Amino acid sequence: MNRLLDKRTQIVEAALELFAQQGFDATTVPEIATRAEVGAGTIYRYFTSKEALLNALFQDKIGWLYEAFKRDFPHDSDMKSRWIHIIDRMHQMAKLDWDALQFIDTHYYVRLLDEQSIAIHNQLLEFVSQHIMAGQQAGVLKPMEPLLMISITFGAFLGIHKYRHGQRTGMPRDHEQLQSIARQCCWDLIAVHAE
Structure with missing residues (x-):
């Protein structure tokens, strides 16, 4: 599988878990990055913002x-x-x-x-x-x-x-x-x- 797709999927899944558990406002980009096991900058390669x-x-x-x-x-x-x-x-x-x-x-x-x-x-x-x-x-x-x-x-x-x-x-x-x-x-x- 394409590594780029893998990272995007990791980010999306991590964000979904965090948004579902604690809401959009309470979730930070660094938290998403930590859960996805990627750098915070990596998120911005796929998405322009939270x-x-x-x-x-x-x-x-x-x-x-x-x-x-x-x-x-x-x-x-x-x-x-x-x-x-x-x-x-x-x-x-x-x-x-x-x-x-x-x-x-x-x-x-x-x-x-x-x-x-x-x-x-x-x-x-x-x-x-x-x-x-x-x-x-x-x-x-x-x-x-x-x-x-x-x-x-x-x-x-x-x-x-x-x-x-x-x-x-x-x-x-x-x-x-x-x-x-x-x-x-x-x-x-x-x-x-x-x-």
Whole structure:
């Protein structure tokens, strides 16, 4: 593998861990360099600033989630099946890359994001919002602002998965059990007649 790519990957992974654990503002470039096992100057060969690094990460992780939502989306299925598809894709990300979900949750503030990051974030929100509005028109989903519904559901999903990652106790940490709990809980939050 190309050594340049290796160093860039090390930097990105180190930044993701630190941003997810302690946030953008509390993370310094020297900390990222130490975690990545590179010199601080090396970071600036790949990214013009800490903000540029954050935006590259955000675009990569939101892009992954957006593509996962679209892949094999059950357009012709009932609304519950569509919503479960979205929850299952978030579950997949939680299983593969928990830091990425935490990072997305804490770094979607406009002050940190450039135009490209905002655009891809808006694409993801628009995709989900369209399905929410279709469900509302069919009388299946509660009459609530789609972005509020997304926030409530995403918050519940993250809360459930924090048990799996040892941030809370008293709940099963098995991924399959959590997936089942997340599916039902997130559906119950938005459905007019929860099943």
